[in-house]
Amino acid sequence: MKTSRLTKVITLTAAVLTAVAGCSNGGDSGDASGSTTVNWWTWSPDQAIAYQQCVPAFEKANPDIKVKITNYNVSDYFTKLTSGFVSGDAPDAFMNSVTFLQSYAGQGQLLALDDYLKKDNVDLGKYAIGTEGWKYKDGKQYALPMDWATxxxxxxxxxxxxxxxxxxxxxxxxxxxxxxxxxxxxxxxxxxxxxxxxxxxxxxxxxxxxxxxxxxxxxxxxxxxxxxxxxxxxxxxxxxxxxxxxxxxxxxxxxxxxxxxxxxxxxxxxxxxxxxxxxxxxxxxxxxxxxxxxxxxxxxxxxxxxxxxxxxxxxxxxxxxxxxxxxxxxNANGNNLWAGSKHPDQTWKWVSYQESEECQTTASKYNASFFPSIAASMKALTDQQTAKGTDFSVFNNYLASGELVPCPVYNNGAALTNAMTPQFEAYFTNKADESIFPKMQDQSRTMLAEGK
The missing domain is CATH 3.40.190.10 (Periplasmic binding protein-like II)
Structure with a gap:
């Protein structure tokens, strides 16, 4: 549910997405020393700082890989991201909203993770919630859940x-x-x-x-x-x-x-x-x-x-x-790999470490800015915050009782938001009455079909 700011900017990227497919040529993120720099983007300044705490341990274990974390304001984030797809210099990996899964995966901008997951024997069961939402219509897994919110x-x-x-x-x-x-x-x-x-x-x-x-x-x-x-x-x-x-x-x-x-x-x-x-x-x-x-x-x-x-x-x-x-x-935000990255293996190493219990625990405990998707990391955060007087029992009870359901995944998300937002605004400001809802329903049917 952490989308109140995010949904306001979805409409800014709708037009750009139609021109993205086939434009990627892959930016170079190597340097003269022979090391590889993996670029990772997020729209959350708090999570940028939190995940920065994971970088030293990762770079120590992988001395040939450097990680650069960049935070862009949510109002610019998706415009910059889709522009990067077009110009071929998008980040190697990035935090994403499931709203864009259909658009990005459908245009070939996301790298499916199935081969990496199988090779590294990744247990998806460690994630408390969110994995199913990042499966595309082809049945492939395109992201691992980074967090969850309600x-x-x-x-x-x-x-x-x-x-x-x-x-x-x-x-x-x-x-x-x-x-x-x-x-x-x-x-x-x-x-x-x-x-x-x-x-x-x-x-x-x-x-x-x-x-x-x-x-x-x-x-x-x-x-x-x-x-x-x-x-x-x-x-x-x-x-x-x-x-x-x-x-x-x-x-x-x-x-x-x-x-x-x-x-x-x-x-x-x-x-x-x-x-x-x-x-x-x-x-x-x-x-x-x-x-x-x-x-x-x-x-x-x-x-x-x-x-x-x-x-x-x-x-x-x-x-x-x-x-x-x-x-x-x-809502579970996902960690996507860009299909145009010249360093997919090194990028996967960073993303898989981000999605580990070690990193999620370190990052979430740093500033408590997100609830980690891994159950063990969530427990570690809860224990820390309980000692500080912050009660997370309500949220843990949601998980334990099975009361959480993933947000719906659907086609044409950006365009639908663009179309429905002004109509809801008209209704809630008393400029329209209930007669708008049949029209909105018919419009949704058409737009959902168009996005396939």
Whole structure:
């Protein structure tokens, strides 16, 4: 679910991708000393620093290989990457979003890892989640999962206590597409206007809200609300893509989907959550200042909330369905090898080391900026952070209980995001009504077929 910034730039690369195939000639990354430099890119400054901690041990074990890690801002990253495919000087390996698997693999820009995996007898079972999402339609493995991410409820403990709620109350919340369940009831009660009236009390004034019960849920940056409201639907047995792998249609006009999205919009219209783009400050600042009582945030924010000065923040699982079960989407970024690299063997050595328990443990413990995909490394990070007072039990329980499901993989991701984003924005800003959803569904069917 760590894609809120990433999805905003997907559209910038859609046009470039159509001109990429067949343009690679492979850049030279050797030097006069006879050593080989492996270039690796990421859009995450935190992970760039974290993985830099693995470089000394790798270069000591492989003195003929040097590693250069480069971080580009997410707003430029994919444009630079696809331009590199065209000019033939893309990095040897790079961090990637599964959104681009179809485009890059379909155009021959990614090197399949199967031969390397077999040669080195790599046990894919060590990865807790994410490997299946990086298999292309040809059945080949094109990346190993680097991390995983999903969501949780972060809440201002003092504000919830004043409203009469305990930590157990938050952990036991549920949601349904019918009426929003106990989650919606809590959001309304936590909302307070300038006169001290709560959202579920007579006389509440939505025009003078002092504290919103929940941060905004009206994400527009991807085709199925992964960054905000999308997690609600699977918990009630609702799925927008008709298949988890290579969907043929997005069921936007399903009555339960329409009802769910309408509930989210009504929550903002009635003053219980801020409206889309109302706040420009980070979620953590909204919680710390008391502007909102709770937010839906990502796994990567856990350490930030734990270290928030002056505010006690609790962490709870995202509300379950009415039956108490969860099905939470998780996003696993992948480590791809560029098919145009002149040094694939040396690059594989670096990538396979990155994907080892030793490196993932070292990197994740350095700044706790990501949850490692290897279960043993995740345990090491959890133990370290527990000693520092950061509670990761919610996230580990997700894994242990089998509540995580991979994000859907589908064709034409960049173009679909480009097409659906303005339509969701129009809906959530009350410039369009539910009549747009049949059109969006038909449009998705056409675009998913075009991307094959």
């Amino acid at each position: 969501g949780a409820l972060y809440y201002n403990k003092d504000l919830l206590a004043k409203a009469g709620y305990t930590d157990k109350d938050v952990a036991a919340l549920n949601w349904t597409s019918g009426d929003g369940g106990t989650f919606w009831k809590m959001i309304k009660h936590l909302t307070v206007d300038a006169a001290g009236k709560r959202g579920d009390q007579p006389g509440f004034n939505p025009a003078t809200v002092k504290t919103y019960g929940l941060g905004n849920l009206e994400s527009t940056g991807d085709p199925f609300g992964q960054n905000a409201w999308g997690w609600l639907l699977p918990n009630d047995g609702i799925n927008i893509p008709d298949k988890s792998q290579w969907a043929t249609v997005f069921n936007y006009n399903d009555p339960k989907v329409v009802q769910s999205v309408k509930l989210v919009r009504t929550l903002a219209n009635d003053g219980f959550t801020p409206k889309l783009n109302q706040f420009t400050t980070a979620n953590s600042q909204q919680v710390g200042s008391g502007k909102v009582a709770m937010v839906v945030g990502g796994t990567w924010e856990a350490a930030t909330y734990a270290g928030l000065k002056g505010t006690k923040v609790g962490t709870a699982p995202l509300p379950a369905g009415a039956d108490g079960k969860r099905a939470l989407m998780t």
